Amino acid sequence: MTQQALTSASARATGATPTAARTPLLLLIGNPNTGKTTLFNRLTGQNARIGNYPGITVERRSGDLTLHADGPPRVVEVVDVPGAYSLSARSAEEQIALSAVLGWAENPRPDLCVVVVDAGQLARNLYLVTQLLELDIQVVVALNMIDEVRENPPNAAALSRFLGVSCVATDARHGKGLVELERAISAALALPPRTALRIDYPNALERDLERVAMALPSAWSESKTRARALALWALTSIEADDELQGVDETLRARCLEVRAEADARDIDQEVIATRYALIDAELPKLYPRLETHPKKRKTSERVDRVLLHPVFGFAIFISLMLLMFQSLFSWSDPAIRLIETCTSLSANFVEAHVPESIVRDLVTRGVIGGVGNVVVFLPQILLLFFCIGILEDSGYMARVAFLMDRIMKALGLHGRAFVPMLSGFACAVPAILATRTMERQRDRLLTMLVVPLMTCSARLPVYTLIIGALFPPSRVFGLLPVQGLLMIAMYLFSTFITLLAAGVLGRTAVKGRRIPLILELPPYRLPSLSGTLSMMWRRATMFLKEAGSGILIFTILLWALLSFPRPAHVAEPPPLAAAIHQQFAPKQQVQSAPSPAPTRDPSPIEQSYGGRLGKAIEPLLRPLGFDWKIGVGLIGAFAAREVFVSTLGLVYGIGDADENTTPLRDKIRNERRADGSAAYSPLMGLSLMVFFALSCQCMSTLMVVFRETRSYRWPLFMFGYMTALAYVASLLVYQGGRLLGF
């Protein structure tokens, strides 16, 4: 942190008035889809810091802008406020804009707000501006996307006269108008504009406002202007069942009382219609000609005739989604292989140069394996966010929500949940990160909780092993292969359960008030590559910083669990570590590796704490058809589901096992109980696959959910409900199957 930043932080902490000594704070605020974030990136370069708003898990992005105009360079902190159509709020999330603007609820107090408005949609955008001006907020207006309205550009000077603040035409996408904007910011910071807009409301409403203003807490009424504006805000925000935070009870009671006494009068409509009347009256002076149907909308509607067509639209939609999925699923594979190869090469390098010791094992198996466990997610995260960036930027993401809303609504999910859900088929970790495209916390949480139920690619090796070992390669009706059908059945089963879980959890654990959909289909635009790349970079570094250390620590803990106590005379590598290590070895190498002869001695893993734990939980697993060996495999699978395969290999004393290793399959097939009967039946295989489909055997997923929700509650809940679901379903499969005579 720079000296300047330190002083600014302390100045803000003590609530000091703006002085030249501290870094001025600038907020970027505006409707969604106005290019606010593009402008933020333009102004701050690539130095965004990402945090959270106090008390709520909504991302707060800030960066530094250096102003060069008029005198020595001056650093200003810029914060990107989440997009909002209005300051009136019903939930804590919608309250952020107001709190940020006023410096409430532990937010630092801003010196200036830059309102970003879409030059082509002034009417809707100016609504927010009127609210800010009524609050007596210091404002500069960026008339953005001016390039899109070249044939009917709004007059910045006329707008400036109307609002009484500087208005600068900008084109953030192409970096135009930024110098002028920075100059206006400098000027406004040097001489704060003190222009408050006073709108005259109907007399009866003015009387209501006075009554509400009298009930405002003293901190809210520092000036008469602001008190009146906050009375307006309170009257149009507070309701008997709102979810606002920090609203004074006296004020709440007064607002409800005033609304109740309004009788036939319609307070909301009085406020909103009066503001729009003011804007409407001004519009003819702002544009060369008034268009009811702007050209840029017409162009986009023509494209929509194809992209939202009942037949072609869906065909294109499905192709695009398949392409995205294909890239996640298979195009990321070479990169993942490369990372795995590098991991195993570095482990080999250390092994070759350092003498055998517990520390060496910790380094090679725990640390290098753990780092590999983290980095291995990067290819899919980068690819997914590349796709999301393109989809969002082009305006197609809103169309995805529009197309899928009917289906997603039935499941209680947001239309935007579709892309994260689909990504869940590849890997839950990037899918959970992708839930950030949804604005509401409830929608994000619900999607996060069900995404890990989708059949991710890490489950495939487990299914392959079980199906290969326990199900005959025969055909149903001499036509359809049993093994292939089973694999398809597992996909269908997981999808069905995911949708069911969304329906149930949405009505129970994450019950929120049902919010009617409001969607804007922004005009189609060419996606910006630099914006997308910078978002990919941000997401990837955030993942490494936030979830990386947790995954690393858990890998080391698991290594320890399955490695201690160490057997006295066995020189074999610690088991889980070897399992993880081997997971990262290139496949060819694995397959050509000779399998050591089976041994009758108890394997080191059996004596480890993990092995003992596996034996301890055997009574619990018995009703599902599992024995302690499967139990140890399940514990090992926490590192990553596919580690189940190699852990099971170690239990059987097979060094380098993967899902296609014949000795491991034979071991499983020929495993006998004490009475000589086969230990593992196809029924047990089915039960085990069902268990894997539903249980949360993935510490990385839990870690990412923890980072994204900033609470222990939700990852624990997720682990609990998924494990319970898996247990019950496996129990039903196994016991039901036995009753039926399988």
Place this chain on the structure above:
Amino acid sequence: MNLAQTRIGQVVTVSHVAGEGSFRRRLMELGLVPGTRVEVIGVAPLGDPLELLVRGSSLSIRRGEAEDVAVSLGETASSERAATPSTAGRAEGNSGLASRGLARSAP
């Protein structure tokens, strides 16, 4: 009639917005106040939601909520000018900035 009963391509004028408090308010804040011209641009392939053009901006809402928006066919004189809704009871004064309420307030 209400918005859910309109056909694609129709131009209507909002006469009344009903419905649940906060959502109704949000609809009006997005420009759907009585007197506003609304053009029905399209319907999602699965029949829901509707895409509307309101004050030069796109707005999509579901049929269930569109039923709460009462409309009349065609553009009224007031909607064409996108002007004052009758129910708002606008305060007098339409000439010049000061009387429209732009005033400098004391800091």
